[in-house]
Amino acid sequence: MKNIVILISGRGSNMEAIIKAQLPNVRIAAVISNQAHAAGLDFAQKNGIATHVVDHKAYPNRLAFDEALIQTIDAYAPDCVVLAGFMRILTSEFTTHYQNRLVNIHPSLLPAFTGLNTHQRAIDMGCKVAGCTIHLVTADLDHGPILAQGVVSITPEETASSLAAKVLAVEHQLYPQAIQAFLCGQLWLENQHIKGELSPKRFYP
C-alpha cells in the first residue's frame, strides 16, 4: 500500500477526482489546506480522510510555513505528496525534502504558459490546442519532469472559462491515472526524464 498526502487551497475538484478514483493500493492518508475555508476539506472529511489546515498567514515567512507543512505531512510518511490546486510558492527546502515524490498538475501544456491565467493566454496567442501537465515538482516553478499531458482543442469561439472547463475534465481523468502509474512503477524517473507510458494514451488527439 502506498500513502499519499494531498495539498489543496480551494475547490479541490482534482482531490475529489483522486478520492473517487479509489486507486488500488493507494491510501489517501491526509488532505492539507493552507486555507481554513477550502471547500475541498469538507469532501475529504465526509470521505473519512484526515484533514489539516496549516495557515500560511500564521507564519512569519515562507520557510517557517514550509517547515510546519513538512511536519504535518511527514506524520503520514507519504510515498508521494500531491499538489492539487495548492496556491503557494514552495521553498527549495520543501521541494528538496520531497524530491522525486512531489507531483503537481498545471493547466497548460508546459513548458508553455507557466504561472497564472493560462487559458486566456493560450487563446490570446492563437494556440490551436491547450491542455494540462502533470509533473514532478522542482525548485523551478511549473517545471520538472513531465509525467503526463492531456490535450484539448481550442475552437474559434473559445473563452477562457469554456477552455478551463474542458481542460478540467481532462485533469480529473488524467491526474488519478498518472499518480497510480507513478506509484506502481509504470512511469519512472531516469536521467531527469519520465520513462514508461500511460495506457491507454487516451488524451492525445
Ligand code: GRF
Ligand atoms: C486546476 O486547474 C489545476 O490545474 C491548477 O489549479 C486548479 C485546481 O482546481 N493547479 P481544483 O482545486 O482541483 O478544483
